[in-house]
Amino acid sequence: MTxxxxxYLFMLLAFSAAWAESPVQGSQPAVNKxxxxxxxxxxxxxxxxxxxxxxxxxxxxxxxxxxxxxALEAGLNMRVFSAETKKTVSLLPKxxxxxxxxxxxxxxxxxxYTVSSDGRSYTxxxxxxxKYGNDVPELCQVDWGWLAVAAEGKRVRxxxxxxxxxxxxxxxxxxxxxKDHKKAFPPNFEALRPQYMPEKVRFPRCPACNxxxxxxxxxxxxxxxxxxxxxxxxxxxxxxxxxxLMYAEFPxxxxxxxxxxxPxxxxxxxxxxxPxxxxxxxxxxxPxxxxxxxxxxxPxxxxxxRTKE
Numbered sequence: 001m002t003x004x005x006x007x008y009l010f011m012l013l014a015f016s017a018a019w020a021e022s023p024v025q026g027s028q029p030a031v032n033k034x035x036x037x038x039x040x041x042x043x044x045x046x047x048x049x050x051x052x053x054x055x056x057x058x059x060x061x062x063x064x065x066x067x068x069x070x071a072l073e074a075g076l077n078m079r080v081f082s083a084e085t086k087k088t089v090s091l092l093p094k095x096x097x098x099x100x101x102x103x104x105x106x107x108x109x110x111x112x113y114t115v116s117s118d119g120r121s122y123t124x125x126x127x128x129x130x131k132y133g134n135d136v137p138e139l140c141q142v143d144w145g146w147l148a149v150a151a152e153g154k155r156v157r158x159x160x161x162x163x164x165x166x167x168x169x170x171x172x173x174x175x176x177x178x179k180d181h182k183k184a185f186p187p188n189f190e191a192l193r194p195q196y197m198p199e200k201v202r203f204p205r206c207p208a209c210n211x212x213x214x215x216x217x218x219x220x221x222x223x224x225x226x227x228x229x230x231x232x233x234x235x236x237x238x239x240x241x242x243x244x245l246m247y248a249e250f251p252x253x254x255x256x257x258x259x260x261x262x263p264x265x266x267x268x269x270x271x272x273x274x275p276x277x278x279x280x281x282x283x284x285x286x287p288x289x290x291x292x293x294x295x296x297x298x299p300x301x302x303x304x305x306r307t308k309e
Contacts, residue, residue, distance in 0.1 A: 041132055044106040051101060051111055052124055052139050063155015064119030065141065069110065073101050080165070106131050159208050160232040166204035167239040170213060170224050173197060174241070185222050185241065189215055208232055 051069075058072055059065050066072035076099040078091040092098070103110050109127035116122065124139040126132060144151065170189070173196045177186045186192055189203055189212075197203065205212055208231035216223045225238035229248070236248030 040106050044104055044126070044132065045136070047102060047105055048111065048124075048126060048136075048139070054099070054101070055113075055122065055124065056142050059141070060144070060147070060151050061154060062158050063151045063153070065115050065122045067115060067119070069101055069113050073099065104128075156233065160234070160237070162207045163226055163232060163237060164245055166206070167213065167224050167226070167237070167245060169204060170215075171239045171241070174222060174224075185217060185220075187217050206231070 054076060055065060055072060058075055062075070066075060074088070079088050080091060090098070101111075104127050107126075107128050112123075112125045112127055114123050121141045126136060129136055173192050174185050176196055177192060178184060180195075189197075193199055203212060206226050206228065208226075209228040211227040214225040214227055216225070221241040223238050223240050225236070226232070226234075229235060229237040234247060235250045236246070239245050
Protein backbone atom coordinates (compact mmCIF):
# COMPACT_ATOMS: atom_id res chain seq x y z
CA MET A 1 0.00 0.00 0.00
CA THR A 2 2.76 2.37 0.95
CA UNK A 3 4.92 1.45 -2.05
CA UNK A 4 1.93 1.84 -4.34
CA UNK A 5 1.20 5.30 -2.99
CA UNK A 6 4.84 6.36 -3.32
CA UNK A 7 4.94 5.02 -6.87
CA TYR A 8 1.77 6.89 -7.72
CA LEU A 9 3.16 10.16 -6.37
CA PHE A 10 6.38 9.64 -8.31
CA MET A 11 4.45 9.07 -11.53
CA LEU A 12 2.35 12.16 -10.83
CA LEU A 13 5.44 14.32 -10.36
CA ALA A 14 7.03 12.91 -13.52
CA PHE A 15 3.87 13.60 -15.49
CA SER A 16 3.69 17.15 -14.13
CA ALA A 17 7.28 17.83 -15.18
CA ALA A 18 6.64 16.46 -18.64
CA TRP A 19 3.50 18.59 -18.92
CA ALA A 20 5.43 21.72 -17.90
CA GLU A 21 8.04 21.12 -20.61
CA SER A 22 5.49 20.20 -23.27
CA PRO A 23 5.49 22.50 -26.33
CA VAL A 24 1.71 22.28 -26.34
CA GLN A 25 1.59 24.69 -23.46
CA GLY A 26 2.45 27.76 -25.46
CA SER A 27 2.25 30.11 -22.50
CA GLN A 28 5.14 28.42 -20.67
CA PRO A 29 7.94 29.48 -23.06
CA ALA A 30 6.46 32.97 -23.08
CA VAL A 31 6.94 33.07 -19.30
CA ASN A 32 10.53 31.76 -19.41
CA LYS A 33 11.80 34.26 -22.00
CA UNK A 34 10.83 37.39 -20.06
CA UNK A 35 12.47 35.86 -16.96
CA UNK A 36 15.76 35.43 -18.87
CA UNK A 37 15.62 39.02 -20.12
CA UNK A 38 14.82 40.26 -16.63
CA UNK A 39 17.87 38.51 -15.17
CA UNK A 40 20.06 40.04 -17.89
CA UNK A 41 18.50 43.41 -17.21
CA UNK A 42 19.07 43.02 -13.48
CA UNK A 43 22.74 42.16 -14.08
CA UNK A 44 23.07 45.26 -16.25
CA UNK A 45 21.47 47.48 -13.62
CA UNK A 46 23.76 46.07 -10.94
CA UNK A 47 26.81 46.80 -13.13
CA UNK A 48 25.40 50.27 -13.81
CA UNK A 49 25.01 51.02 -10.09
CA UNK A 50 28.41 49.48 -9.25
CA UNK A 51 30.14 51.71 -11.78
CA UNK A 52 28.61 54.83 -10.25
CA UNK A 53 29.70 53.67 -6.80
CA UNK A 54 33.28 53.32 -8.04
CA UNK A 55 33.15 56.76 -9.65
CA UNK A 56 31.92 58.34 -6.40
CA UNK A 57 34.55 56.45 -4.40
CA UNK A 58 37.21 57.88 -6.70
CA UNK A 59 35.81 61.37 -6.08
CA UNK A 60 35.87 61.02 -2.29
CA UNK A 61 39.48 59.83 -2.41
CA UNK A 62 40.73 62.41 -4.91
CA UNK A 63 38.32 65.36 -4.76
CA UNK A 64 37.54 65.24 -8.50
CA UNK A 65 35.95 62.79 -10.91
CA UNK A 66 38.12 60.69 -13.25
CA UNK A 67 38.83 62.03 -16.72
CA UNK A 68 37.67 58.76 -18.31
CA UNK A 69 36.70 55.22 -17.40
CA UNK A 70 40.25 54.16 -18.31
CA ALA A 71 41.59 56.73 -15.83
CA LEU A 72 39.14 55.42 -13.23
CA GLU A 73 40.38 51.85 -13.64
CA ALA A 74 44.02 52.98 -13.53
CA GLY A 75 43.41 55.03 -10.40
CA LEU A 76 41.55 52.27 -8.56
CA ASN A 77 44.38 49.83 -9.34
CA MET A 78 47.05 52.40 -8.38
CA ARG A 79 48.77 52.36 -11.75
CA VAL A 80 51.67 54.81 -12.14
CA PHE A 81 54.44 55.31 -14.65
CA SER A 82 57.74 53.80 -13.56
CA ALA A 83 60.91 55.45 -14.78
CA GLU A 84 62.83 52.26 -14.07
CA THR A 85 60.69 49.98 -16.23
CA LYS A 86 59.46 52.77 -18.54
CA LYS A 87 56.00 51.26 -18.23
CA THR A 88 52.85 51.74 -16.25
CA VAL A 89 52.89 49.50 -13.19
CA SER A 90 50.47 48.84 -10.32
CA LEU A 91 51.43 49.63 -6.73
CA LEU A 92 48.97 47.07 -5.39
CA PRO A 93 50.27 43.96 -3.60
CA LYS A 94 50.86 41.00 -5.88
CA UNK A 95 47.98 39.00 -4.41
CA UNK A 96 45.48 41.87 -4.53
CA UNK A 97 42.67 41.33 -7.09
CA UNK A 98 42.45 44.02 -9.74
CA UNK A 99 39.35 46.19 -10.05
CA UNK A 100 37.71 45.69 -13.45
CA UNK A 101 34.90 47.86 -14.74
CA UNK A 102 33.49 45.67 -17.50
CA UNK A 103 30.88 46.47 -20.13
CA UNK A 104 27.11 46.47 -20.14
CA UNK A 105 26.04 42.79 -19.81
CA UNK A 106 23.02 43.28 -22.07
CA UNK A 107 24.72 44.85 -25.09
CA UNK A 108 28.38 44.04 -24.43
CA UNK A 109 29.22 47.70 -25.02
CA UNK A 110 30.99 50.07 -22.57
CA UNK A 111 28.93 52.45 -20.49
CA UNK A 112 28.79 56.08 -21.68
CA TYR A 113 30.67 58.41 -19.32
CA THR A 114 31.34 62.13 -19.76
CA VAL A 115 32.97 64.49 -17.27
CA SER A 116 33.17 68.29 -17.05
CA SER A 117 36.43 70.11 -17.72
CA ASP A 118 36.91 70.95 -14.03
CA GLY A 119 36.24 67.37 -12.91
CA ARG A 120 33.40 68.40 -10.60
CA SER A 121 30.45 66.81 -12.42
CA TYR A 122 29.70 63.94 -14.78
CA THR A 123 26.96 61.96 -16.50
CA UNK A 124 26.73 58.19 -16.79
CA UNK A 125 24.29 56.39 -19.09
CA UNK A 126 23.63 53.00 -20.62
CA UNK A 127 24.96 52.34 -24.14
CA UNK A 128 21.45 51.42 -25.39
CA UNK A 129 18.82 52.58 -22.88
CA UNK A 130 15.97 51.18 -25.02
CA LYS A 131 17.13 47.67 -24.12
CA TYR A 132 16.15 48.45 -20.53
CA GLY A 133 12.90 50.27 -21.19
CA ASN A 134 12.13 53.90 -20.50
CA ASP A 135 12.41 53.83 -16.69
CA VAL A 136 16.22 53.81 -16.34
CA PRO A 137 17.52 57.37 -15.77
CA GLU A 138 20.84 58.91 -16.67
CA LEU A 139 23.06 59.12 -13.58
CA CYS A 140 25.05 62.13 -12.42
CA GLN A 141 27.22 63.29 -9.50
CA VAL A 142 25.98 62.77 -5.94
CA ASP A 143 25.40 65.74 -3.64
CA TRP A 144 27.74 64.93 -0.74
CA GLY A 145 26.97 68.06 1.28
CA TRP A 146 29.65 68.96 3.80
CA LEU A 147 31.56 65.75 2.96
CA ALA A 148 32.57 67.44 -0.29
CA VAL A 149 34.75 69.80 1.79
CA ALA A 150 36.77 66.82 3.02
CA ALA A 151 37.04 65.59 -0.56
CA GLU A 152 38.31 69.02 -1.62
CA GLY A 153 41.09 68.85 0.94
CA LYS A 154 42.06 65.42 -0.34
CA ARG A 155 41.99 66.76 -3.88
CA VAL A 156 44.54 69.47 -3.13
CA ARG A 157 46.83 67.08 -1.25
CA UNK A 158 46.53 64.34 -3.86
CA UNK A 159 47.25 66.67 -6.79
CA UNK A 160 50.29 68.10 -5.02
CA UNK A 161 51.52 64.59 -4.19
CA UNK A 162 51.04 63.50 -7.82
CA UNK A 163 52.94 66.55 -9.05
CA UNK A 164 55.82 65.80 -6.68
CA UNK A 165 55.80 62.18 -7.86
CA UNK A 166 56.09 63.35 -11.47
CA UNK A 167 59.07 65.53 -10.60
CA UNK A 168 60.82 62.59 -8.94
CA UNK A 169 60.10 60.31 -11.91
CA UNK A 170 61.56 62.84 -14.36
CA UNK A 171 64.56 63.29 -12.10
CA UNK A 172 65.07 59.52 -12.08
CA UNK A 173 65.19 59.53 -15.90
CA UNK A 174 67.82 62.27 -15.80
CA UNK A 175 69.87 60.24 -13.32
CA UNK A 176 69.69 57.16 -15.55
CA UNK A 177 70.88 59.33 -18.43
CA UNK A 178 73.82 60.66 -16.38
CA LYS A 179 74.78 57.16 -15.31
CA ASP A 180 75.19 56.16 -18.96
CA HIS A 181 76.83 59.42 -20.09
CA LYS A 182 79.75 59.84 -17.69
CA LYS A 183 77.73 61.82 -15.13
CA ALA A 184 76.58 64.33 -17.73
CA PHE A 185 72.93 65.31 -17.37
CA PRO A 186 70.64 65.71 -20.40
CA PRO A 187 70.43 69.23 -21.90
CA ASN A 188 66.65 68.88 -22.21
CA PHE A 189 63.85 66.33 -21.91
CA GLU A 190 63.96 65.39 -25.59
CA ALA A 191 67.48 64.03 -25.09
CA LEU A 192 65.87 61.26 -23.03
CA ARG A 193 64.13 59.82 -26.10
CA PRO A 194 63.96 57.07 -27.14
CA GLN A 195 66.27 55.21 -24.77
CA TYR A 196 64.76 56.45 -21.53
CA MET A 197 61.34 57.62 -22.68
CA PRO A 198 59.51 55.94 -25.60
CA GLU A 199 58.55 58.15 -28.52
CA LYS A 200 54.84 57.46 -28.16
CA VAL A 201 54.76 58.16 -24.43
CA ARG A 202 54.08 61.75 -23.40
CA PHE A 203 56.24 63.26 -20.68
CA PRO A 204 54.36 63.68 -17.39
CA ARG A 205 52.60 66.99 -16.88
CA CYS A 206 51.45 68.88 -13.83
CA PRO A 207 48.06 67.40 -12.87
CA ALA A 208 46.82 70.79 -11.64
CA CYS A 209 47.41 72.87 -14.80
CA ASN A 210 48.20 70.17 -17.42
CA UNK A 211 51.37 72.00 -18.51
CA UNK A 212 54.83 70.56 -19.14
CA UNK A 213 57.43 70.79 -16.41
CA UNK A 214 60.21 73.37 -16.74
CA UNK A 215 63.67 71.82 -17.08
CA UNK A 216 66.72 74.01 -16.43
CA UNK A 217 70.14 72.56 -17.16
CA UNK A 218 73.22 73.91 -15.45
CA UNK A 219 76.79 72.76 -15.27
CA UNK A 220 76.89 69.74 -13.02
CA UNK A 221 73.21 69.73 -12.23
CA UNK A 222 69.63 70.62 -13.13
CA UNK A 223 66.26 71.66 -11.75
CA UNK A 224 62.80 70.48 -12.75
CA UNK A 225 60.07 72.91 -11.67
CA UNK A 226 56.29 72.84 -11.60
CA UNK A 227 55.01 75.29 -14.23
CA UNK A 228 52.32 76.74 -11.95
CA UNK A 229 52.91 76.00 -8.25
CA UNK A 230 50.20 78.50 -7.29
CA UNK A 231 47.68 75.84 -8.31
CA UNK A 232 48.97 73.85 -5.34
CA UNK A 233 48.84 76.83 -2.99
CA UNK A 234 52.65 77.04 -3.03
CA UNK A 235 55.13 79.71 -4.05
CA UNK A 236 57.37 77.06 -5.60
CA UNK A 237 57.62 73.32 -6.18
CA UNK A 238 60.70 71.85 -7.84
CA UNK A 239 63.29 69.10 -7.81
CA UNK A 240 66.95 70.06 -7.56
CA UNK A 241 69.66 67.56 -8.50
CA UNK A 242 71.64 68.52 -5.38
CA UNK A 243 68.91 69.33 -2.84
CA UNK A 244 66.14 66.99 -3.93
CA LEU A 245 62.45 67.84 -3.75
CA MET A 246 61.82 71.40 -2.57
CA TYR A 247 58.59 73.09 -1.43
CA ALA A 248 58.38 76.89 -1.07
CA GLU A 249 55.48 78.43 0.80
CA PHE A 250 54.25 81.99 0.53
CA PRO A 251 55.85 84.43 3.00
CA UNK A 252 52.47 85.22 4.56
CA UNK A 253 51.87 81.54 5.17
CA UNK A 254 55.20 81.40 7.02
CA UNK A 255 54.53 84.55 8.98
CA UNK A 256 51.19 83.32 10.26
CA UNK A 257 52.65 80.51 12.36
CA UNK A 258 54.96 83.05 13.98
CA UNK A 259 51.93 85.09 14.86
CA UNK A 260 50.50 81.95 16.44
CA UNK A 261 53.62 81.77 18.55
CA UNK A 262 52.27 84.72 20.48
CA PRO A 263 52.82 83.36 23.90
CA UNK A 264 54.35 86.83 24.18
CA UNK A 265 50.89 88.24 23.64
CA UNK A 266 49.79 85.81 26.33
CA UNK A 267 52.84 86.71 28.35
CA UNK A 268 51.50 90.25 28.63
CA UNK A 269 49.03 88.93 31.16
CA UNK A 270 52.14 88.59 33.26
CA UNK A 271 51.51 92.26 33.61
CA UNK A 272 48.31 90.99 35.17
CA UNK A 273 50.63 89.40 37.63
CA UNK A 274 50.81 92.92 38.83
CA PRO A 275 51.01 91.86 42.35
CA UNK A 276 52.89 95.13 42.22
CA UNK A 277 49.59 96.69 41.26
CA UNK A 278 48.12 94.66 44.07
CA UNK A 279 50.95 95.60 46.34
CA UNK A 280 50.10 99.23 45.71
CA UNK A 281 47.10 98.61 47.89
CA UNK A 282 49.72 98.69 50.55
CA UNK A 283 49.21 102.34 49.94
CA UNK A 284 45.64 101.43 50.89
CA UNK A 285 47.17 100.76 54.21
CA UNK A 286 46.59 104.49 54.41
CA PRO A 287 44.41 104.03 57.35
CA UNK A 288 47.62 105.48 58.84
CA UNK A 289 46.93 108.55 56.75
CA UNK A 290 43.41 108.58 58.13
CA UNK A 291 44.38 107.78 61.66
CA UNK A 292 47.06 110.40 61.71
CA UNK A 293 44.65 113.23 60.99
CA UNK A 294 42.22 111.87 63.50
CA UNK A 295 44.95 111.59 66.04
CA UNK A 296 46.10 115.11 65.31
CA UNK A 297 42.65 116.64 65.25
CA UNK A 298 41.41 115.08 68.46
CA PRO A 299 44.18 115.97 70.84
CA UNK A 300 44.61 119.48 69.37
CA UNK A 301 40.89 120.20 69.45
CA UNK A 302 40.65 119.15 73.09
CA UNK A 303 43.81 120.74 74.41
CA UNK A 304 43.19 124.21 72.93
CA UNK A 305 39.95 124.81 74.83
CA ARG A 306 41.58 123.84 78.09
CA THR A 307 44.34 126.37 77.58
CA LYS A 308 41.71 129.08 77.04
CA GLU A 309 40.31 128.41 80.47
